[in-house]
Amino acid sequence: MAGVAIAVALVPPLAVTGIGLGWLDIHVAWGALLLFLTNLAGIVLAGALTFLTLGFAPFTRAKKGISIASIAVIIVSVPLAFSFMRLSDEASIMQQLEGKTIDQVTIRQVQAHALRPLELSIQLITPTALTNLDLDNIKENIEMRLQRDVIMEAQVIIRR
Numbered sequence: 001m002a003g004v005a006i007a008v009a010l011v012p013p014l015a016v017t018g019i020g021l022g023w024l025d026i027h028v029a030w031g032a033l034l035l036f037l038t039n040l041a042g043i044v045l046a047g048a049l050t051f052l053t054l055g056f057a058p059f060t061r062a063k064k065g066i067s068i069a070s071i072a073v074i075i076v077s078v079p080l081a082f083s084f085m086r087l088s089d090e091a092s093i094m095q096q097l098e099g100k101t102i103d104q105v106t107i108r109q110v111q112a113h114a115l116r117p118l119e120l121s122i123q124l125i126t127p128t129a130l131t132n133l134d135l136d137n138i139k140e141n142i143e144m145r146l147q148r149d150v151i152m153e154a155q156v157i158i159r160r
Helices: 002-022 026-054 059-097 132-146
Strands: 105-115 118-126 150-158
Touching (some): 026 059, 059 105, 059 132
16 A cells, blocks of 8 residues: 555656656646655655654664655755745735726736746736727736736637
């Protein structure tokens, strides 16, 4: 059972890492590699603590292994914290904009592609065609809501 648990936790992230590298998509590869390293560090630390608790190794011998596993967990925690903050920021942006209406234009399917500068991909649902001035007003309104500069990529959908 332990082998199956390890295989389920380690093989899929490694496969996705390979796929990400094959697609030349560094974000996919990095995210999957980070998941693999997180799972590996957790398995090693849990295994070391389990063996120590069950008495398979005295604390003096196990101390080095537990220290190395703990350091690995701490090292993996740093990029995880940064990823969490980025995802939290993206979720906040989506929550602030999704479903909002600006001058009869409804914002849908908000996606943040980069945070510095903020690049947004959005759908604009409108009853009439939009001019460049309308798009500029929507962009300014979004910048006011988010209190930061935005690069906006919009798909306009006319719904009558």
